[in-house]
Amino acid sequence: MAIEIKVPVLPESVADATIATWHVKPGESVSRDQNLVDIETDKVVLEVVAPDDGVISEIIKEEGDTVLQEEAIAKFEAGASGDAKADSSDDKKDDSSNESKKDDKKEEAKSDKEETSSADLDVLSPAVRRLVAEHNLDPKQIPASGKGGRLTKEDVEKFIKDGGASAKSSESKKDSGSAPVSAGLREEKRVPMTRLRKRIAERLVEAQHTAAILTTFNDINMKEVVELRARYKEQFEKVHGTRLGFMSFFVKATVEALKRYPAVNASIDGDDIVYHGFYDIGVAVSSPRGLVVPVLRDADTMSLAEIEAKIREFGEKARDNKLTVEDMTGGTFTISNGGVFGSLMATPIINPPQSAILGMNRMEDRPVVINGEIVIRPMMNVALSYDHRIIDGRESVGFLKTIKEFIEDPARMLLDL
Template sequence: MTTEIKVPVLPESVADATVATWHVQVGDKVERDQVLVDIETDKVVLEVPAPAAGVITAISEEEGATVLGEQVIAILDDADTATPSAEPSKASQTESAPTAAAKVIDIVVPVLPESVADATISTWHVAEGETVTRDQNLVDIETDKVVLEVVAQDDGVIGKITHAEGETVLGEQVIGQLNAGAVSAPSNESAASDEQSGDDVASPSVRRMLTENGLSASQVKGTGKGGRISKEDVEAHLAAAKAPAAAPKAAAPATAPVVASGERSQKRVPMTRLRKTIANRLLEAKNSTAMLTTFNEVDMKPIMDLRKQYKDLFEKTHDTRLGFMSFYVKAVTEALKRFPSVNASIDGDDIVYHNFFDISIAVSTPRGLVTPVLRDADTLSMAGIEKGIKDLAIKGRDGKLTMDDMQGGNFTITNGGVFGSLISTPIINLPQTAILGMHKIQDRPVAIDGKVEIRPMMYLALSYDHRLIDGKESVGFLVTIKELLEDPARLLLDI
């Protein structure tokens, strides 16, 4: 039976691809799921496995050729007439040992959250052949909103990993295998690597290059995935071998050109899904809203005096620190009650007014800026707000935020002051209609009752969608927040 080897379906927005590396030659016998060729796009490298055991009888596209999705690039014939080798290689013996009495469990992408079409394999924490325990984190799957962890369902040994880091995957897609109950066999790595170095560590063109220069694969250090050797690795090895001989001659001339000290380099890495989503949403907000920003300033001395007086007692009583954010959230919630349009959103030609107060809190994480939601802020005490924000910040730092943590939110607070920002114009977090920017508290001279005094002042910035919020409402909203912060007793008295 003849089977066509085709280029996989290419990701959306990818027009064509390049044949990067053939791992087999015409006449090679292959096993089912053995990787035959790497197909490189401008985003990911796709591995094409053998759909069945057989013999490669034709390769129609060589390395470097440009190909299209589902294009036929090779032919695989059934090897019915070929008898299995009576003496399997040491490598296959080593490979099969862990799975001899094991149950194979598929490693599957979790069900993706609603509205998330696909995901990216962010980080594999294990390698093929590695022993793992139940509930050990195997791989991180990154969506445009959250990172999902895939854990081992049982003790065992990692089998084949079919999708590498950076590849795009779908919900419930199989990305690897776990040999449950298996135990890693004694390593024959050195013997196996010697036998495999020619075929598995280098492509046919690289093997020819090695032969032409009298080298073996073990002499050249591979920098590719899994230690694979590229043509550049061979060229670098040859250049390094010639360098010592050329060095004395290079040092002889007294008029050698001046070479700049240090090393000028650059690094190109793909954007993460979260970073791309942040970029797209911010650009969409700039392009699809009539965004304006209004500014004011607030005297923070009353709040700072209150915190200084009660922070120790507050922490002892509620087991959480009294920060500034609880005052900000309280003031914002009260102002939203007085200005319903700021708590609304635009949906097509409709205005949606919300009768609840879910506040998005901008949190900086290693992956980028996220805005988890503090729900029903109007029902929370100061201690409840502080604990809620702390929990969201910890989950954001550890990559544990869920879709429920991220969805919704009627208004956003972002505090650039923690990084030293004195003033900025925040961008609206769609589909919301306004965002409040808090900034660094800095001592400045201000006029108080006709006298100049040094006070801890902070600039406030309210960016809003002018399609829904008029200037009078935006200024009134910001002044309300200013007045509540400058007289925090009003927050407790609800006046």
């Protein structure tokens, strides 16, 4: 019995989605709960799985197509066999000559090649775009096997596996001969934004246009936290099953600072200021699709170990594109750690509708003056970007200073001082 495979119900505020990657082909047998296709939205990648054992009889929507929720994207036959289906299909074919078949194949290959050579990068799926960009390939040189001459992820992977990327590189070097080095450096390529990148761009511009953003800075002496971590990290990991990092200390310090400065934990809704009586802390995480911000719910009730374990879980889910809409919905304040990429000083942009964001940077040994003496200490620059419409300078400076005090004397967080 034929069943329609449909786009799942999309998250609230998401109008449509894009077919990112098909993992099966028409006529291919699949098992129950096998991932058939990845569907990319503005926020997450959704997986659509097989409802039962059977065969994908037809793919209606190809990679790169825009789809709506509950729209049919493929046809599925439960209990059918891919091989049996193929045999049945063969029996129905006309008894044409082998020469005729060869001619048809040549014409089809020629047609596909011509269509591929004229293909625009705009029709490439996100997965194909990523592979092409990573390996610096020209999609027009890759044989396409998709419907209508469309380039598929499998086509690119086969091209790379067969040495196409290396051959392209070698050919480029050979053709250059004794020409100046700069002769081949004026290439450019146009790659459409992914849905997530478009959404990130929209929100960043929205924040710049709607909020009165200012940034205040401070530096933190990390000596106490560094020594505490070095002293207990092995025992901590043995007892709790997760590593002790710096982010959990900053999350705890941030929660304590938010309690003292509630405006930093607030947001604007029309002409009203909404003061949140809970602490859902967003932690910016890098993923293959871009920067995402999963949320630590009720961070004030979490221990250091629980925070570290949850952040690690978010990191793994982001890497595998497994984050859900629930993971990233809400959040009253955000922490972004540019230090993991080597940032020394940066001004983070607010994540609307939040009113502030804390930016961490890399830690480095610097000479500082303590008690009239120049000493070397591990220092970190931190930045607080905030919406000046509801947070004034006194509150912003006081908030950041409170975080500094808690990190420089972490015992205060344990003693609630």
